[in-house]
Amino acid sequence: MEHKEEVLERIEAKGVSRRDFVKYCTLVTSVLGLAPSMVPRVAEAMAAKQRPTAIWLHFAECTGCSEALLRTTYPWIDEVVLEVLNVAYHETIMAPSGEAAEKSLHDAMTQYKGKYILICEGGIPMKDGGVYGKVGGKTMLDIAKAATKDALATICVGNCACSGGVQAAKPNPTGAVSVEKATGVKTININGCPPNPINIIATVVHYLLLGKLPALDAKGRPLFAYGMNIHDNCPRRAHYEAGEFVKKFGDEGAMKGWCLAEVGCKGPNTFNNCPQVMFNDGTNWPIGAGHPCIGCSEPNFWDEQSPFYQPI
Ligand code: SF4
Incomplete structure (x- = not known):
């Protein structure tokens, strides 16, 4: 509870009222199809002290999904995202670059091995050994394989990560495919171009609230949103x-x-x-x-x- 107060105070310091925060929690509750009486529990989950660690990787994409999430009409949502998740690595919003960024990823994957939620944005180029998509000298294919292997769960955000996206459209010159197809690891797919940010948050809140990821349809999409x-x-x-x-x-x-x-x-x-x-x-x-x-x-x-x- 102490942490919840801290979160609320920080949000208030940014000029956002507790009322707006509760309004947002009400929206998340309704998206999840939960009863209005669950709003206080959703608010508590969003401000819980035990936060899951997230590693957010970018592959072949436009970063529009991150932008859609971080630049919503709630100007403070980035604050909430960073409070709900312990984001250990996110190339768009983190401070390090170059070798320091590479070290951040390595350290995060080592420290939280087997415990982190991996969030992927972007498809994986497969043609010619994956040479058409590289970060820090490594192919996106190799990065995705290593990161998915030790993740607690892998959430794909956006159509590119979920099914290859625009770069996988015919004639698909780089052989781009989904993260699941590239790695063989089952993913939770928050589809859309971009997906609605509320569906990304609701998926994470579902995990925080119930300790498990939501039920999925045959395409790996959360049923609460894509049913x-x-x-x-x-x-x-x-x-x-x-x-x-x-x-x-x-x-x-x-x-x-x-x-x-x-x-x-x-x-x-x-x-x-x-x-x-x-x-x-x-x-x-x-x-x-x-x-x-x-x-x-x-x-x-x-x-x-x-x-x-x-x-x-
Ligand atoms: S009714 Fe169906 S086809 Fe018509 S605009 Fe709505 S979704 Fe599209």
Whole structure:
């Protein structure tokens, strides 16, 4: 509890009220599908003294998933992430560089061997022995194999780590694949391009709260977030049933918020909690803003869901 007070005081010192923190905990609780009475327990879990150690590695990707997490509308979420997790290594936010960074990774993997949660962002180039993706002279393939081997669990964040991502799209010149395919280690996949940050936090909170990772679907995605179909939960669904379709961006149907199926919506193929949670503090989501879903939380969506603006 003492630690919880410390966390709350630090957050307050950054100009964030306890009320906002509790509001965020309420959101995490609802994303996990837990009863509102669990909010205090989620808040306690997020501020617990026993924090799991995380090593966050970047492979072939754009760092958009880290950015989406750290630059949310909650300007203080980085503070909470660093409080919820003992982040021992994260190339985007850590201070060391060069050899010192290499040493940080080595030290973290040695000190927390068998106990750290490995979070991976990015696909793994496999062609020609993995030479098309290197960090500090080592191939991403070798780094991923070594890091997954001694991890307590491996969480893949974003479509690149989960299924290879944009660099794995045809013709896939570097032979990029998912972390699971490259290493043979079973991963938890927080899919999306980028994934909703709340689903990353909720997965970690689930572990803190219940001592285990959440139930997964056949694609390795947490069911609490990916167990529902976009089309079945879409606010435009009544227009689909009524045969009211946007024919062209900016037409009358678009103005009236009709269904986007004929301009390429992939909602019927896609599983995610976007309609419920939305992005940017629940402000909106692509379909809400009049853009068809491109199916970014489905594996290999760059190849399998494109052309994005043609009907399924
Ligand atoms: S906009 Fe997309 S997800 Fe929504 S009802 Fe139409 S096809 Fe389904």
